[in-house]
Structure formats: structure tokens, C-alpha cells
Amino acid sequence: MNAWQLPEGIDELTHDQALTFEMLRRSLIDLYTSKGFGLVIPPMVEYVDSLLLTSDSVNEKTFKFLDPVSGKMLGVHADITPQIARIDARRANNTIEKYCYINAILQTSADDFYDSRSPIQAGAELYGADDISADVEIIELMLESLKLLSIDPIVISLGNVAIFDALINQASLTNLQAAELRQIFTRRSSPDLAVFIANNSVANASAFSALMKLEGNSPILEQALDLFSEYPQALSAIKDLQAIDEKLQAKGIQATYDLAELKTYEYHTGVVFSAYNQNYSKALAKGGRYNGIGESFGRSRAATGFSFDLKFLSQSK
Incomplete structure (x- = not known):
């Protein structure tokens, strides 16, 4: 095997590709923060129990390894939402909280949503509101995100x-x-x-x-x-x-x-x-409601959010 060959499903961005991605990343962060969504950068690795949230789907996609320091099982994040639930659970108040992120994740296999095993997941999540106005706000923000990426109609x-x-x-x-x-x-x-x-x-x-x-x-x-x-x-x-x-x-x-x-x-x-969008064969962004997601962290909260693969969408036009 050639020393410079990447593993199957793992890719990279270079030169103009990387510049295009970075400009869009900055524009999305500006959009989200202007709407009151605070930027978070969760760690790449956590204890497995914090990453899975009893989800078989997330479990199957999570790379796991033994931590030589603690002796406990660690995982590389395959989905950011469980980490947002942990972050939200640490807050001491019951107010509405808004989070946004653009982070590389790693999955054991690609699926019908992510094109590779190493997507860069962008998204926004809203905690503490159980009414449909929160879902509408998230849907509107998802649409604005895709339009910022020049994807229209949706x-x-x-x-x-x-x-x-x-x-x-x-x-x-x-x-x-x-x-x-x-x-x-x-x-x-x-x-x-x-x-x-x-x-x-x-x-x-x-x-x-x-x-x-x-x-x-x-x-x-x-x-x-x-x-x-x-x-x-x-x-x-x-x-x-x-x-x-x-x-x-x-x-x-x-x-x-x-x-x-x-x-x-x-x-x-x-x-x-x-x-x-008619030019794509699969969903470009997905989301939904996941009330009670913080229960395993001792703080059950109403939540809704969306995400998409910015690396794929930034290079697909």
C-alpha cells in the first residue's frame, strides 16, 4: 500500500477546496451567532457512555478504544448531539439555550446521509422549549443555512x-x-x-x-x-x-x-x-425533536436541532 494513501471513506480538503470551505464556515458561524446561537467546540474524544445515549445507531458508528491513562473505554464522536446534551446538562438554569457547531466527526461506515466516514458536521440546536415555535425556528435556520450555501430551491x-x-x-x-x-x-x-x-x-x-x-x-x-x-x-x-x-x-x-x-x-x-434539492440524490440536511435527551446526564430537557455535512456541501456545487 502506498504510504500517502488515505483509508477508504476518509478524505481531505486542500488549496481552493479548503478556502471555499473556510469561507462558508465563517459565514455560517456569523449567521448562527447573529441568531443567538452560541458556538461550542466539543472534544473529539470522550468516554463512550457520554457519546452513545443508548442509541444503537450511534454505537455502531462510533470508533472505540481503551484509554491507557484511565483504563476506561473512549470513543471518537460520530455525532455531535450527545455532546451538546452533556454541555447543556452542566448549565444550572432552566432557560432556553441555543448552541451551534461545525466539527469534524468520524464514523465507522458511511451511510445514506453522510458521503464519507469523515464528514464535518455543522448544525444548530435549541434546548428548553417544548412548543412548535422552536421547531419552526430551527427549520427556518436550516433553510437559511442551505441558501447561504447557494442551494436553492429547497x-x-x-x-x-x-x-x-x-x-x-x-x-x-x-x-x-x-x-x-x-x-x-x-x-x-x-x-x-x-x-x-x-x-x-x-x-x-x-x-x-x-x-x-x-x-x-x-x-x-x-x-x-x-x-x-x-x-x-x-x-x-x-x-x-x-x-x-x-x-x-x-x-x-x-x-x-x-x-x-x-x-x-x-x-x-x-x-x-x-x-x-433536485440536484442531489439524498437529503442535504436533517433534524428533529429529541425531548429528554439529557436524562442520562441527570437533566432531561426538551430539544430540537438540525445538522448537515458542510465538507460535502461546500464542494458539491
């Missing part, structure tokens, strides 16, 4: 993982069955869902079949209210989406809705959203 897709969770709560499934069903929805596979329902006793099978197909513009939300009228948790989640849709439309922002969207980390608890 299509926003929203969902709410609480709808799926509401159906799971009444499905009478084992933990293993529930995990398998979640993976089927993550893959968005109707044939696999049909096989699962045929091979398992699912108390509300028709509801899952209906959910798999619920995708479209805002009128789909009224249809969902009728379909899931027997699920109070689902109704509340759908009404949250309607309220967000009303606020976005008032600002001239049109959104589509995918109520079966589950391509999220396990710590997401409610509204989730993604941004798309």
Missing part, C-alpha cells in the same frame, strides 16, 4: 416518529418484533411489511399498512387524523405537524409530509424533517 419533508411509536404501543409486539418492524419502516419496504404482518400477530396491522402509504402535501394530515382517531398519541403528533404547517405556510414555506419517516437516530421523539 424542498422540506416533515414527519413525526411519535405516530409510529403510538402504533407500536398498542401492537402487542415483543421488543425484537418492534425493532424488526422499525427496520422495515426505515427501509420503507411495503413487501417486507406484508411478510411481517403475515408471519406475526399484530393487533393493529391495518394501521401500520396505512401509515406506510401516508406521504404527500398538507391535506394528507387530515387523512391521517381520520385513520388514527383511536390513537391519542398519534393524533397529538399529527396536530403538531398541522400547527407547524400553518406557521411555515404563513412564512411562504411549502412542505411535504412523510408520516412513515423513521430514518432517524433512536433518540428522536417527535417531529423530524429533511431538506432536499
